[in-house]
Amino acid sequence: MTRQAYRAALLHALDDPSRSPDAVDYHADGLLIVEDGHVAAFGAYADLAASLGDTPVEPLPGRLITPGFVDAHVHYPQVDVMAAWGAQLLDWLHTHTFPTEQAFADSAHADAVAQVFLDQLLANGTTSALAFCTVHKTSAEALFEAALARNMRLIAGKVLMDVNAPDGLTDTVETGRADTEALIRAWRNKGRLGYAITPRFAVTSSDAQLAMAGEVLAANPDVLLHTHMSENTGEIAEVARLFPRDRDYLAVYERHGLVGPRSVFAHCVHCDDEAFRRLAKAGASVAFCPSSNMLLGSGLFSLKQACAQGVSTALGTDVGAGGSFSLLQMMGEAYKVGQLRGDALDPLHAFYLATLAGARALHIDDKVGNLTPGKEADFVVLDLAATPLLARRAASTRSLAETLFVLAVLADDRAVERTYVMGDLAHARGST
Known part of the structure; x- marks a missing residue:
């Protein structure tokens, strides 16, 4: 002992x-x-x-x-696009993120970046995180191996992305399912690891792929669903164009069985009261990412509105659009967003968002937080x-x-x- x-x-x-x-x-x-x-x-x-x-x-x-702090939304492959100047979300993805993520087909590159990423989490006091990888199975394997070696409590997943993305960054419904299921079998609950089914966002997944993601989620009751929603007005317009049968962005995910108590949606900047009520009723969580929302000009998330509707909300750095790995700094950024909305954030509430709220969103609050x-x-x-x-x-x-x-x-x-x-x-x- x-x-x-x-x-x-x-x-x-x-x-x-x-x-x-x-x-x-x-x-x-x-x-x-x-x-x-x-x-x-x-x-x-x-x-x-x-x-x-x-x-x-x-x-x-x-x-x-x-x-230890809990980061409810972060991208490990985007370390090298932090502080990249750009326009708003969709342009930033095509100019900076997608070219950078193509390199993760190389396992040696993925291994090296995974080490840097975890070094930065720990240097900033973050001991648990929910992380995006890339579409490549190798990217998830590299991160899981590195986190297991450090005994970290980390949840991650291979990105699902079969449409509207460059060559080298797409999978298919079939390969996406096969890779996801193989990764779940290999890494779920190994050490302190967890798995999150990870469609990037509705823009880059077909109806068939989103349906597949819902099927795999239903078949694996101990994994999470991690994706983006309602981050940017241009993104929302594109979702409306691609999915005209759905009444709003959230309905796209609802129709495919992706909205439930194990779902974590990053951003939700432009959700209205009715959408927040649906999220709350489903028991889903939202990751508030103030730094990236301001750096990309996406908008000002209303924490007060989300909380008033009963939505489980936590803090995320959203590196690399986010400008820092520090959840202490995210507490300050969240306060600034609240000030611009006329809603002062109490520091004690901010601290909760960076610790126990994150653990609750990730369903690890029985262990950490x-x-x-x-x-x-x-x-x-x-x-x-x-x-x-x-x-x-x-x-x-x-x-x-x-x-x-x-x-x-x-x-x-x-x-x-x-x-x-x-x-x-x-x-x-x-x-x-």
């Missing part, structure tokens, strides 16, 4: 703080005890010190320990004095919410001193 304790400020969410006043559990002088990769205890040092026995304690003054005893010990040590400006500003905060807001606005990967996966050190600042 291995047992280690850490003394620092501790923070996690037990529920959505916008709905429950007691949802956030914070201890200015806390103790986290980790035993054999799981949380043994989390609470005030004064309450838990007597239970330590001979357990070694590492004091971490000036640090804040939180659960907070640090309640029994959960897997994925956690981050944040340095509140990582930069001179952050140190100065954090020293003058008067509440937990204010401290979180300062982190969301001023912090970046320099604030992530360490990242732990199942109790093991997976990243130390300056190591990558």
